[in-house]
């Protein structure tokens with residue numbers, strides 16, 4: 271067993287992984303000390319939403335939630351195989367912030383009377399595998415993967431902010447803060463030594479996220 275796994279046996283790691291997965295998908299994942307950006311929205315600025323606005327917001331928030339489930343899987347997969355302890359520590363904070371995003375999106379989806387994606391277990395365990403593979407390829411590739419993922423997420427968030435109703439100030443508050451966080455995660459990854467991924471890898475990633483977002487929009 272490698273030194274990076276210090277006092278965990280391989281079985282411990284598997285159990286921890288499954289536990290974390292179940293908490294991500296069905297339970298209450300460990301969040302940071304930060305408050306939900308929605309709580310900063312004043313009563314006065316809140317708007318009444320039409321049914322159409324609500325349905326559309328819920329669909330976009332479901333996509334974002336599914337994306338956060340996948341992000342969590344990626345980070346956890348990487349943590350399993352990352353070689354440098356400081357890389358794992360830096361990514362740990364990012365992973366916790368992704369849990370904030372998960373919780374914020376889920377609350378908003380519930381308020382909009384909708385449900386999270388039925389495919390979340392698939393997004394999660396698929397992403398754990400991809401994250402673990404990226405970690406095996408080496409820390410600079412694994413960090414490169416984070417940087418590229420976050421860049422693509424920022425692009426998605428921009429598109430969502432353009433299309434979601436201006437009246438939905440609460441969803442927008444969540445998306446704005448997520449955008450800041452994802453940009454920061456990309457910067458941290460780059461500063462930690464991320465390698466620029468080859469174009470075909472970036473294209474496969476964009477394609478994968480397209481399949482995911484299209485699916486999560488509906489279910």
Ligand SMILES: [Fe+2]
Nearest residue numbers: 338341368371
């Ligand atoms: Fe996130």
Ligand SMILES: [Fe+2]
Nearest residue numbers: 420451452455
């Ligand atoms: Fe992120």
